[in-house]
Amino acid sequence: MFDRIRGRAASLALASALLASGTTALAATAAAAPHGNILLGPNTACAWGFQAGPDKVNIAYPDTGATYRGSNMAVPRGGYIEISGQFPHARYLSMATYSRTSASVDGLNDQAIVPDAGSVNPFLDGADRTAGNRSYTVRLVDGRAPETDRPANTLYTTSSDGTRSTAPNGALFLIRVYLPDTGADLAGGVPLPTVTLVEADGRRSTVPACEPAGYAAPATDPGTGAALFDTPAIGLFGTNPPAWSKFTNLPTAIAGLLFGNEITGDTVLPRVQEVTERLGAAGGFFDNPDNKYIATTTDTGLGQVLVLRGKAPTAPHTLAGTARMGAGQVRYWSVCSNNPWSTAVYQCVYDEQIPVDAQGFYTIAVSTGPHRPANARTECGIAWLPAGTLPQAVLMVRNMMPSPGFTESIQNLTRGSEAAGMGPYYPGGEYYRTVADFEATGCQGN
Known part of the structure; x- marks a missing residue:
């Protein structure tokens, strides 16, 4: 038993060092991001300036079947952010807002988005996935999501219980596309959505899309190499059988x-x-x-x-x-x-x-x-x-x-x-x- 505990102590020491190293490197990576991103403060210079994934910003347990693009910007006071795009040729689409502590606040999935007039939502059960007219428009407002009578195509910066809001007037939001059809690009064969700031008096200004920054998070690897070492004792971290x-x-x-x-x-x-x-x-x-x-x-x-x-x-x-x-x-x-x-x-x-x-x-x-x-x-x-x-x-x-x-x-x-x-x-x-x-x-x- 003593050997097992001693081996565990050594593994925990290594784990602590790795975690501290990774956290420090992650902070440095975020600070070096050229366009601002989900980890930083509001930056209206670029829409979709953040992209997560194995070849971009590989953090927060991303799924390799998905592409994540994000924006971090201020919602005009009394106005809103308009997100207009086309439903992708893909398995799934969603938008979500987040708190400063990275918890999801509000979300709209593809089936909850009403298409523009004359367009088709291809994600509804039995819908035509090949439809040519597939446009939508979503509003992101700075406020608390209503518990009832929610307006269509509206995304909020604060959850309905009001306990997990973003910074005042700021919005962290991600758009996700899962499994583009074979032959389609990561966006699902459609352009990235257009992001427009709409002021309280109706003035509109389009935010440039910008190419997502191409930097990688620390401690990534293809996962195909040999283990650095095998743990010397059974059950130091895992269990047999594994417990989920x-x-x-x-x-x-x-x-x-x-x-x-x-x-x-x-x-x-x-x-x-x-x-x-x-x-x-x-x-x-x-x-x-x-x-x-x-x-x-x-x-x-x-x-x-x-x-x-x-x-x-x-x-x-x-x-x-x-x-x-x-x-x-x-x-x-x-x-x-x-x-x-x-x-x-x-x-x-x-x-x-x-x-x-x-x-x-x-x-x-x-x-x-x-x-x-x-x-x-x-x-x-x-x-x-x-x-x-x-x-x-x-x-x-x-x-x-x-x-x-x-x-x-x-x-x-x-x-x-x-x-x-x-x-x-x-x-x-x-x-x-x-x-x-x-x-x-x-x-x-x-």
Whole structure:
């Protein structure tokens, strides 16, 4: 036991150093941004001057199936910000505003946006996804979202409960596009929306779009290299089998990473959760209001290959440019591996990429690049995720916009009910001590 605790202390010291280093570098990166961005104060010089993703600003656990563009500007007093664009050729579109502490405040998803006169909203169930006329106009106002009788196509800087507003007269807002159709660009084959400041007296001024800054956050890597070292003892950070927790806020997520293990998980973590929730540290880390998440921590000390198995929610497939918008248990779902300290994403696999068997179950193998099993490939019915170059990685599962009948969705969970609440959709895990052990299970195909 002493060796395990001593090994844990060494790992925690490394974790603290990495976290401090990453935080410092992240602050320096934000300060160097040329156009202003979501991390800085209001800057009306550019619209969409911020872009998050693996090749841009890789922070806040982004999904590699999505493109995130943001603006940070002041709403004209008595006026509003007008966002006018075209619905993308993609799986999903949304807009959301955020507090200074990165919690989502208000949001509009694609189905909640009424198209302009003569246009079609291609995201409604059964709608024509190929329609040529697909324009919309949204207003962003500085105020509190009404609990009832909400005006159409209106986004607010303050939540309906009034507890999480942005800075006075300022607006942090992101637009998300998930899974552009094959052949379309990251914006979904349409121009970026036009942002216009509309003054109280009706004067209008268009904000230049600007090319998003091309700088990268610290501690990113392709996630395909060998681990720096394997942890010397079992259960220093992760558990076997891995335990998934619903994401509620960043402090609790960090506590889960540090204390969600076989040594302290039954004592420290519940107390941390209680304290953070009592302090009102709810909300996400630039979360998407339409997504809910569960997360777990991997640990190379538990085995070279982690294998996840569960039932896949159904989702509409759109990559091939499907003519009509379909439906499913969710609009989108994915599993992502992330750097635990920089919050950068290594890679995600999403619904259309994940093979399922005849009963609708998936198998995903997670390992370092050199430890990728030969049978971890689509032809064998197995998806693969890189685990990065650190001893631990954070895995996240997303559910987006579940249908009312999908009672096993992450949206319906409370902390502590994950396995029971998700039933067969819970991503059960098993560590294989060596690559050869997993390869011995063979190639099952689809």
